[in-house]
Amino acid sequence: MxxxxxxxxxxxxxxxxxxxxxxxxxxxxxxxxxxxxxxxxxxxxxxxxxxxxxxxxSYMDGFANFVFSWFLMFLIGAIFGKLMGDSGAADSVANWIVRRIGLKNAPLAIVLACAVLTYGGVSLFVVAFAVYPMALSLFKKAQLPRRFIPAALGFGSVTFTMTSAGSPEIQNWIPIPFLGTTPYAAWEVSLIVAVCMIIFGYWWLRKMILHAVAKGETFESRASDPATGERKLPNAFVSFLPLLTVLGISFAFHHSLEQSALIVALLGGCLVTLIFNRSYLKNVSESISEGTIGALIAVGNTSAVVGFGGVAKQTDAFSDAVAVMTNLPGDPLIGGAVAILVIAGITGSSSGGQTIALPLLAPHYMEIGVPAEQLHRVAALSSGVLDSLPHGGYTVTTITAICRERYKDAYPIYGALTVVVPFLGLLLAIILFSIGL
Structure with missing residues (x-):
């Protein structure tokens, strides 16, 4: 007790x-x-x-294992984002987007950019680093409150793409060895859920932004923001090349190099930025140094939270909670969903929730006849609900380390889109499975 x-x-x-x-x-x-x-x-x-x-x-194992797995991605991702911002490439891409979809759709551009990179295989953490400079530029041009940027980044990264059929993100791949499924498990239901999440989530995001603007909120510049003004910007199509390089290399080598493909992809993005936009960078050394400091802060904060999960997993209370949740009566899909989303919430990790619960859930539910594809999709969707509580690794990194926003300003919107919307998507999937889809 x-x-x-x-x-x-x-x-x-x-x-x-x-x-x-x-x-x-x-x-x-x-x-x-x-x-x-x-x-x-x-x-x-x-x-x-x-x-x-x-x-x-236990604490240091969790802390050190995260650093071991992700430090290089954080480091190179932060430098890539800084180079894109300081060179003006992010502004150039933002201008190109604005001319085609209009300033009023700036948040949609951020959501779609994150979705493309995430579904293309770029790590969730790296997507935030890569897209943030463009998001900052777009929100400034549209004069929208910057506290909504983390929500736009999170919604495009950890909701309808991360857990959808076909996604190369680890949350969609962890169930495969336990259930004998494929990344496209239950794709029909997954497609319906993803479309509903996109429509409802973006409607909600836009409504909240318009409400804030109507109250007089606007963009507030900071000294740490990349220099803007009348400076000459690189060509828009050339500015897209670093992003396309990251996406292309990550997609091409995802299966052969797995997580290490991100290192190669981000290095490629940095090199392409330097090759084509070197003349637009005032001080390359300073940009790299500032990016490195940002990476250290981000990986340190996230590792600190992962360490908490490492201790929590060693307690009797955690073992008891897992035992209870994995043996809930009633619809096994509901029981499996509850188990995974609660464990993900405790550990602050979507992958952690699946990794701990599936070895216990999969054999039992497969034995009683639960369709493997349904369980796969429910496991993926449920892992992306409570992992976005305030202490979640991606949440901490995005709000504090990358966007440098205060939790009281940014998290209510962020939580609405990354906790409530995925939860509604999970409910919809279970309902669709229950009626035979």
Whole structure:
């Protein structure tokens, strides 16, 4: 009982401190320490019995594993975004888009850009780095409140594309070895759900932006923004080349190099930017340095939260919660969805929710006759619901490290589009499966 109270309290405190803007490098390990203390985990590895977990080891395993897996992508992605912004390439692309779809559709351009990159195989974290400079430029030209940028980035990245049939993102691939399915599992239902999420989500985003503008909100420039004004910009089609390079290389090498394809793709994007837009960069060394600092902040904040999940997974309360959720009575699709979305919420990771739950769910539900394709799609969709709570890794990175917004300003809109909309999409999928689609 004490372990469960500690887990819930630690998670609630972490969310509260995150929203209040407390440094995550302090807040996350502190909350993890409270969880470990109430669960009877040894503090140091030297004090733990052989084979038992400890607070320090569990936290640092989660922290270090994330850095190991993602640091280079964060680093090169941040530098790529900085080069695109400082060279004016992002402004050039933004101008081209504005001339064709109009300033009033600026948010739609951001959503679509993120969707194309995400569905093309670019990592979710990297998409935010790559598209943010263009988003900043578009929102400035349209004089829209910049606090909506994280929501536009998140909606285009972690909702209708991340969990859809055919998506190369890991959230759509994790179920395959457990269920014997393909990335296109239940594509008919997935297509209907994705279209509904796009239509409803964008309508909601646009409505909230228009409401804010009607109240007098507008774009507020900051000293850290890329220089604008009357400077000469690179050719629009040349400016598209770095983005196309990232998309093309990532798509071409996704299967052979898997996650490492992103390193090659982003390096390619950086090189193409330097080759074609070098004359538009005032200080390449400074741009790279600032991008590096941004990457360190982003990967540090995200790793800090992942470390909390590493401790949470070692507690008795977490094991008990998983056991209860994976054995819920009633429709097995609902039980599976609840288990995965809650675990994803606790760990702050969509992939974590699936990785922990599917080894337990898949054999049981397959044995009782649940169609594998349906379970695959529900697993993918449910993993993308509560992973976007305030402490989620992508959420922290996008709002604080990339967009540098305050949680109280940006998260209500962000949460509406990345938690509520995916939840409605999940419900729609379960309903469609229940009527035989």
């Amino acid at each position: 004490l372990s469960m109270i500690g887990l819930i309290s630690g998670l609630a405190l972490l969310i509260f401190l995150t929203v209040k803007g407390v440094n995550l490098m302090v807040a996350a390990p502190f909350c993890a320490f409270l969880v470990a203390l109430t669960s009877g985990l040894a503090i140091f590895p030297q004090l733990a019995a052989e084979g038992e977990a400890s607070f320090v080891a």
